[in-house]
Amino acid sequence: MSLSIPQGGVYGILGANGAGKSTFFRICLDLLRPGSGSLSILGAPPGNAAMRRQIGAMIETPRYHPFLTATETLTMLARASGLADPDVTHWLARVGLGEAAHRRVHHFSVGMKQRLGIAAALISRPRLLILDEPTSGMDPAGIQEMRALMRDLAARDGVTVLLSSHLLDEVQRVCDRVAIFNRGRLIAEERIDTLIAGQERLRLLATSQAALLAALGPRGETDGDGALAAIKRAEAPALLRALVTSGVDLIEARWVGGGLEKFYLEQTQNGAPHVP
């Protein structure tokens, strides 16, 4: 495997369980020493003292010392990072734990632990943020907040966010680029809009399916009671005008099948590797 991740933006790492995502993250964080090969993060090898302060991470659902409160947990971790003035109150408020600041972490729900993990990852104001399943266990509002936070960090603060998630819809919404791992190998790496380009079809529904298919000609194929048109988005207005002009009574037109999920499943189950 050879992978180079550009600085800036949100980068997704996808793969089934056992694909190697967590192993990759753990090597980045010096939790696991690679048997061979090399890795450079922000220009330094994993474990480099200067590099450590520039990385924030949350690996899966984080565990904490049950005897510490949220404030004490962040204070302790900030001390371990050598931070002189960690704004603990600010970071707890930012992740919505302001009111639980002095409660023992032992009593926290999974979602609250996730939020605390995000605060712990951000407290050193890192240049690189590694998040492994960050929204696992969160409620819908929390998931939305987390997505907004990731985009905000990348866009406003220039943080490079490395995200792993099984929620492909979430990845598609948040990430700029993705890499797909399969059984320890890299099988795809590209911008998301490039990966899913050309996979979308325009699904049309008309009063007469026969008339619709006749008007579409070789570009159309049957799909239930409607038809799928293999065209690019830019061609849609002209096609719709032509259909109406030719007397086809349209009921519905919508884009389908262009998601990351379809591409991911094709790549990991059947398709050939897509590495540019």
Add this chain to the structure above:
Amino acid sequence: MFRDAIAAESYKFQRDRSAFFWGFFAVPLAMLLFNLALDTYQALHGSGTGAALRISAVAGKIDLGPQIISGMELAGSSFFQIFYVAGAAALFAGEYRWETWRLLVPRNARVNLMGAKFVVYALACAASLVALGLAAIIGALYSALLNGMAPSLPGAGFALGACGVFLATWAELLVLGAFTGLVAVASRAMIGALLAGIFFSFGQGIAMLVVHPWEAPLRFFAYLPSLSAYLLQAWASGQEIAPGVFADPAKLLPAALFLLAWIAGLAGATIALFQGQDLSRE
């Protein structure tokens, strides 16, 4: 960075009140309460002599020096070392138990994080020994009060002897903690570290029942750190190791070096093992 790791470890451990108290301050408190209760009982029933009087009542006065030394020597007892082993197990195996290495390792070097645990353990043991000395003083003052005696301050040579006893006992506890730490890292289990530490302590205690310090060859002092510590304690406090027999001065330096070698060897092995350990699962 090492300072940061110590600051974090110290902050964390002081808030683990259960481990902090039972590991390092239950023994001084128990000793104090036991002595106070014994003295009170004997004063009320007018029988026997109080704990402090038995140790150092001379000419109507209670000498605080021997009280302090005997208090610190208590930490050398295998029974009381169970508490120190428990404290060390909680400290060294805590991150495995709570699965929290993943929070700490990305923030500081492994050698610093493990080194910080040794420093915090060493400081906690030192504080515990000081607390033992203070508890002995309080007990002696209470005993003096009950018996209408005056406490007397230690003589001029006391400080050196007390320092010697302190260092020898401290070193013995450090060997015990380093051994417990090594097992904690190797086994990743608190209960494993606890049991191994207790066996280590009682194993030496049993061995010392048959190995007599006045006749044991030098290599036995290398095998048994408790034997080396005992010899140094006896020399520092001026106590006999057998009726009319004092510690052989020729064995003092080797005994001290053996203790240092045990500490360095066990701590070094722990850090070396931790350096290469796979922490993808604690």
